[in-house]
Amino acid sequence: MPLEIVLGTQWGDEGKGRVVDLLAARADLVCRFNGGDNAGHTVTVGAAIFKLHLIPSGIIHPHTRAVLGCGMVINPLTLQSEAESLQQAGVDVSPSRLRISHAAHLITPAHLAIDRAQEQARRGDAIGTTGRGIGPAYTDKTARRGLRAGDILHPQEFRFALLEHLRSASLTLQKLYDLPALDVDALAEPYLEAAALLQPCITDTGLLLHQALAEGRTVLAEAAQGALLDLDHGTYPYVTSSTTTAAGALAGLGLGIRPVERVLGVSKAFQTRVGAGPFPTELAGAAADRLRGDGSQPWDEYGTTTGRPRRVGWLDGVLLRYTRRICGLTGIILTKLDVLSGLPEIPICTAYRHGGQVLADLPLGLMDLDGMEPVYEAQPGWQADISTARVWEDLPAAAQAYIRRVEQVCGVPVLHVSVGPERDQMVMVPA
Ligand code: IMP
Numbered sequence: 001m002p003l004e005i006v007l008g009t010q011w012g013d014e015g016k017g018r019v020v021d022l023l024a025a026r027a028d029l030v031c032r033f034n035g036g037d038n039a040g041h042t043v044t045v046g047a048a049i050f051k052l053h054l055i056p057s058g059i060i061h062p063h064t065r066a067v068l069g070c071g072m073v074i075n076p077l078t079l080q081s082e083a084e085s086l087q088q089a090g091v092d093v094s095p096s097r098l099r100i101s102h103a104a105h106l107i108t109p110a111h112l113a114i115d116r117a118q119e120q121a122r123r124g125d126a127i128g129t130t131g132r133g134i135g136p137a138y139t140d141k142t143a144r145r146g147l148r149a150g151d152i153l154h155p156q157e158f159r160f161a162l163l164e165h166l167r168s169a170s171l172t173l174q175k176l177y178d179l180p181a182l183d184v185d186a187l188a189e190p191y192l193e194a195a196a197l198l199q200p201c202i203t204d205t206g207l208l209l210h211q212a213l214a215e216g217r218t219v220l221a222e223a224a225q226g227a228l229l230d231l232d233h234g235t236y237p238y239v240t241s242s243t244t245t246a247a248g249a250l251a252g253l254g255l256g257i258r259p260v261e262r263v264l265g266v267s268k269a270f271q272t273r274v275g276a277g278p279f280p281t282e283l284a285g286a287a288a289d290r291l292r293g294d295g296s297q298p299w300d301e302y303g304t305t306t307g308r309p310r311r312v313g314w315l316d317g318v319l320l321r322y323t324r325r326i327c328g329l330t331g332i333i334l335t336k337l338d339v340l341s342g343l344p345e346i347p348i349c350t351a352y353r354h355g356g357q358v359l360a361d362l363p364l365g366l367m368d369l370d371g372m373e374p375v376y377e378a379q380p381g382w383q384a385d386i387s388t389a390r391v392w393e394d395l396p397a398a399a400q401a402y403i404r405r406v407e408q409v410c411g412v413p414v415l416h417v418s419v420g421p422e423r424d425q426m427v428m429v430p431a
Contacts, residue, residue, distance in 0.1 A: 002261035003219045008063045008226030009265040009323040011235075011273040013303070013310065015335035015418060016266045017041030017050075017057040020222045022416075022426060023264075026187050028217035029209065030058025031067040034242040036107055036137065037078040037128040039224035040304025043101065044421040048089060051304055054079050055098065056222050060091055067205045070103035071242060071252020073137040074149060077195035078111075095200035099255070101336060102150030102202050106195070110169030110185045113138040115213040127238055128275025130305050138241035140165075152195045162188055183398030184369075202296060206254025213259045221249040226324040227265075230368065235366045238277025246327040265412070269337045269402075272310040274303045276297040278369035281313035281349045288312050289338060299336070299421045314376065316349045317409035322362060324412050331415040334406060337399065338419040343381040344400060350376040350409055363379050379405055387420040405431060 004023060008014040021043045022029050032039075033313060037053035042062055044050075050060060054074060059066040065240060075145045083093040090239060111133030118135070140146040147165060151158045168180040209219055223244055228234050230244040243251060246263045250256065270291050273279050281289065291312040293300030301310040323329065340346055352359045352372035362369070382396040389395050395403075395417075407414050414429045 001222060001250060003213065003249075003255065003259035004261055005221045005223065005243065005246050005263045006188055007223035007246060007249075007263070007265060007328070008024055009228075009267040009327075009332070010226045010322055011228045011277075011279075012039075012224075012226040013272055013274070013301075014226060014266040014268050017043045017052065018263070018421065018423070019058060019266045019333050019335070019416075020057045020220065020416065021045075023220055024061045024064055026060030026218060027058060027064060027220035029067055029212055030056040030064045031205075031209070031219060031221045031253055032056045033069040033221055033297055034244055034248045035069045035224035036073040036134050037075055037082075038132045038134045038240060038305060041222075041224075042298065042304055042421075044298070045423060049298055050086070050089065052082065053092070053305060054082055054428060055086065058220055058222065059097065061084070061094065062092065062151045065096075065194075066098050067253070068098075068100045068104055069205055069208065070101040070254040071248060072101070072104045073107050073134060073141070073242075074100065074104050075107035075133065076198055077191060078132075080194040080197055086295055091309060094210075098201050099203050099205050099208060100149050100198055100201045101205040102148065102153075103254075104147060104149045105137055105141045106147040106151075107137040108147065108183060110166050110168075111140070113173055113179075113182060114169060116175055121177060126276060128277075130303075135241045142255060147312055149198065153202060158195070159188070159192060162192065167333070186350055204254075207339050209253055209255055213255070213296040219259070219413070221253060223248065228329055229320060230326075233326045233365065235277045235369055238275065250364060262330045264331050264333060264415070265323060265327060266333045266339045267315075268333060268335050269340055269406075270316060271313045271319075272301050272314050272338060274306065274308050274310050278312055278366070279311055280352065280369060280372045280374045281316045282311055283313045290343075293339075314347045314349055314374070315406065316374070318349060318352055318360070318362065319404070320406075320410040322366070329412045332406070332410065332412050332416070333416045334403060334414050335418040337398065338385075338387045338425075340381065340387050340402070342383055344376040345381050347376040347378050348405060348409060351375040352375050377405075387425060389419050390424065391425060395427060
């Protein structure tokens with residue numbers, strides 16, 4: 001009864017969508033367990049590019065069923081439009097295929113307004129959130145006043161609770177942030193309509209998954225964001241508001257630890273970040289432009305959800321070791337190796353210099369990351385285009401050596417590397 005967890009080892013956008021797409025080919029259930037529509041997972045299948053924010057990317061495989069777990073925060077309006085665009089592309093998103101946990105929390109238009117108001121109030125200290133209401137929805141969850149998907153099943157009470165919530169948020173916006181009142185009725189009606197459409201999908205997904213695992217089915221848990229954005233273990237306060245690490249999959253799906261078979265970390269062959277926060281190996285100028293791309297290609301480094309240019313830098317081996325530790329990684333999938341082709345040499349950060357000392361590990365987690373100076377080791381680059389490589393032997397010796405060095409630096413085997421956005425642009429790495 002295997003449970004496989006796939007997570008991002010960095011600050012998100014590692015290419016989890018395409019890895020999940022690969023693994024979902026042999027999974028029965030594909031699940032999201034954290035976050036909401038702040039995530040953006042891109043999957044390219046031939047001429048079709050799917051950009052998914054809430055629904056697990058594995059739904060694109062017709063044999064799967066998709067689960068939105070209790071650890072998520074769900075905006076019914078976004079879910080409705082995402083389901084519609086998938087249906088138009090020929091993907092079945094009927095209630096038999098899309099199951100939503102009764103205990104998942106709901107994001108409302110008021111959460112979006114508060115998210116934006118809070119960011120504005122932070123001024124120079126803004127976190128750079130996606131503005132999707134994620135933080136305020138999780139705040140209401142922990143304050144034990146949130147609305148949950150299961151509440152939709154009681155329409156009268158749900159309407160009443162929603163109106164109360166919108167009125168209270170409206171007062172907060174006026175009194176605390178000096179902003180105009182919300183038009184509560186205008187916001188409530190379309191929201192209630194979208195929420196009502198979810199009714200047939202709402203169930204105890206923990207029970208569903210438990211039974212599926214007991215029957216020997218394969219469950220794939222797809223994390224959103226990345227481990228370094230984790231609320232507890234990330235670069236706090238420049239983090240998201242959910243548990244993005246492997247442990248989040250268990251709490252966010254309602255499962256125990258025993259079914260876990262593999263924890264796969266998806267890591268870009270370099271490092272990117274959107275939003276504010278420390279980034280020791282960050283590059284500027286021409287070197288950054290080279291890694292980021294100019295935005296003309298869908299795989300260039302611009303946010304899937306916000307379109308913002310991503311900050312870019314060299315692969316950080318210290319942070320990869322940290323993620324290995326906090327997530328118990330069993331393997332790594334290294335993405336976007338093709339982007340490094342043509343560079344004369346490729347630096348990898350293997351340690352930090354701090355206060356006259358060289359540190360292989362961080363003394364206080366990610367707390368003092370800002371003060372860390374990267375110690376680089378330069379690996380020889382390769383000049384050939386590797387996008388047509390399909391087996392290990394197709395890769396130039398320098399690319400093979402780079403992959404082996406990444407394995408040594410982080411202490412986890414690299415299982416696959418991606419050499420382009422297409423489904424088949426993957427190379428299996430021999431043990
Ligand atoms: P929030 O999740 O919208 O509250 O944003 C908090 C931080 O997480 C910001 O720095 C965002 O840019 C970042 N973030 C949230 N979702 C993603 C994602 O899917 N990929 C990369 N960064 C993300």
